[in-house]
Amino acid sequence: MRGDFDGLGRFADPSLLILTSLSDGPKHGYAIMTDVVAFSGVRMEPGTLYGALSRLERRGWVRPLATAERRRPYEITAAGQQILAEQVTTMQQIVQVARLRTAMAWGA
Amino acid sequence: MMWPGPAGRLSRALVGCHPRRWRERYGEEMLDVLDQHHPTARTVASLAASALSTHVDPAYRTEVLSLSRLRRAAVMSAAIAAGIVLAFGLLGLAAWHDRWHLSGAGGVGGVAFAPGQHLLVSAVGGASQDSMDTMWDITDPARPRQLSAFQGGEPTALSPDGRIVATVSNDGQPVLWNVADPGRPARIAIMSAGGTAPLWGEAFSPDGQILAVAYTDQIFLWDVASAARPGCWVPWPPR
Numbered sequence: 001m002r003g004d005f006d007g008l009g010r011f012a013d014p015s016l017l018i019l020t021s022l023s024d025g026p027k028h029g030y031a032i033m034t035d036v037v038a039f040s041g042v043r044m045e046p047g048t049l050y051g052a053l054s055r056l057e058r059r060g061w062v063r064p065l066a067t068a069e070r071r072r073p074y075e076i077t078a079a080g081q082q083i084l085a086e087q088v089t090t091m092q093q094i095v096q097v098a099r100l101r102t103a104m105a106w107g108a
Numbered sequence: 109m110m111w112p113g114p115a116g117r118l119s120r121a122l123v124g125c126h127p128r129r130w131r132e133r134y135g136e137e138m139l140d141v142l143d144q145h146h147p148t149a150r151t152v153a154s155l156a157a158s159a160l161s162t163h164v165d166p167a168y169r170t171e172v173l174s175l176s177r178l179r180r181a182a183v184m185s186a187a188i189a190a191g192i193v194l195a196f197g198l199l200g201l202a203a204w205h206d207r208w209h210l211s212g213a214g215g216v217g218g219v220a221f222a223p224g225q226h227l228l229v230s231a232v233g234g235a236s237q238d239s240m241d242t243m244w245d246i247t248d249p250a251r252p253r254q255l256s257a258f259q260g261g262e263p264t265a266l267s268p269d270g271r272i273v274a275t276v277s278n279d280g281q282p283v284l285w286n287v288a289d290p291g292r293p294a295r296i297a298i299m300s301a302g303g304t305a306p307l308w309g310e311a312f313s314p315d316g317q318i319l320a321v322a323y324t325d326q327i328f329l330w331d332v333a334s335a336a337r338p339g340c341w342v343p344w345p346p347r
Contacts, residue, residue: 029141046119046141047154050134051161058167070140 014044014052019061019076019084026065026075029053056080115147118184122155125184127168156188218262222270227290228252229273231264241275243290255290265310265319272296272335274310274319282310282321284335296335302328303343 021027021035029049036044053074056062061080065073076084123138124131145151162168218231226247233239239261245253260275260283267273273285277298284296303323311320312332319330319338331339 029137030144033141033145043150045151045154046138046145047122047151047156047158049141050138051158054130054134054162054167067136070136072137 013042014048015056015061016084016087017042017044018049018052018056019080019087022062022074022076023081023084026073028068028071028073030071032074113147115149115152116142118152118188119147119155121184122152122159125159125180126162127165130162130168152188156184218264220264220266222266223268225266225270227266227270227287229264229266229275229287231260231262231275233261239276239278241273241285241293243273243287243293245290256287256293258285258293258295260285263308263310265312267312267316267332268314269316272312272316272332274312274321274332276307276310280307282307282319282330284319284332284338286335297338299328299330299338299340301340 017036017040018032020039021032027035029046033044033046033049036042053062057064057074059079061077061083062074063077065075119142120139123135123142126135142151220229221227226245228244228246230242230244231239232242239259240257241260241264242257243255245255247253259278260273261278262276264273264275266287270290271286271288273287273293275283275285277283281302282299284299286294286296299321302321303326305323305325307321307323309320309322312318313320317331317333319332321328321330326343326345328343329341331341
């Protein structure tokens with residue numbers, strides 16, 4: 001199955017960052033924000049985070065867990081892991097082509 | 109929890125502007141995130157965009173909005189829009205003001221380049237107290253950047269190496285300014301042993317060693333190889 005990631009339009013980048021963040025275990029909203037800053041340098045704001053989370057949840061790529069006080073952790077689903085793997089493969093292909101072409105262009 | 113600032117209060121209010129079903133699902137979580145986050149203008153903008161997009165989202169838009177909530181959302185959106193327009197307006201005004209804003213009174217009477225440099229000096233006014241020279245960085249000619257302004261006036265000249273400006277004192281005599289650091293000009297010398305007629309022109313020689321100073325009746329050549337101690341040759345025509 002080729003996941004319909006393109007359907008997320010401009011939300012694709014936050015979605016990818018959130019799926020990557022959840023790939024090593026469940027996290028609540030603020031933990032996702034701090035993790036994303038740590039591994040990508042992208043400062044995601046709460047409006048962007050929850051907009052993307054609600055879309056990912058509706059597509060069945062993340063699932064909410066039981067709330068602890070006011071914090072609700074999210075975990076990535078099997079479908080979410082599959083779509084993340086597809087995206088990573090595509091990105092690796094892009095990186096490989098970009099490296100090859102820039103090396104040719106710069107004569108490296 | 110620290111007492112939220114204006115951005116924090118606005119952010120929390122914007123959480124309340126989301127559709128009811130959305131608030132019931134995510135509202136408490138978002139408020140918890142805001143308690144830990146340091147809200148900024150970006151936070152406010154992202155929440156405003158989120159509130160608007162969820163109201164047109166098919167999953168939430170079936171909700172009938174109450175008139176009071178619609179009014180509240182409209183007022184909030186108008187306030188944010190007005191703030192953004194005002195901020196951009198002020199930024200634009202500041203940029204316009206900075207661009208070619210000339211210090212001093214009156215019109216520009218002289219400009220001079222340093223060859224091969226991105227420096228320009230302009231002069232406003234003549235030999236008077238409120239006449240000024242202005243140094244410009246014109247690396248990007250579309251966005252000239254004012255570096256400094258100092259007492260001077262027309263005529264003015266910039267040495268070929270861009271390190272010395274010759275201008276005029278308020279009593280009509282040539283003055284040298286060190287502009288090696290164009291952001292902090294420093295006066296080097298006043299050549300008070302010059303002519304007595306009105307001064308109307310100054311020019312550096314191509315090697316920067318000589319400054320020609322023209323009065324209405326005589327031309328003086330100054331040795332400015334040592335700018336701190338300029339020496340004057342016999343003026344032409346002699347009297």
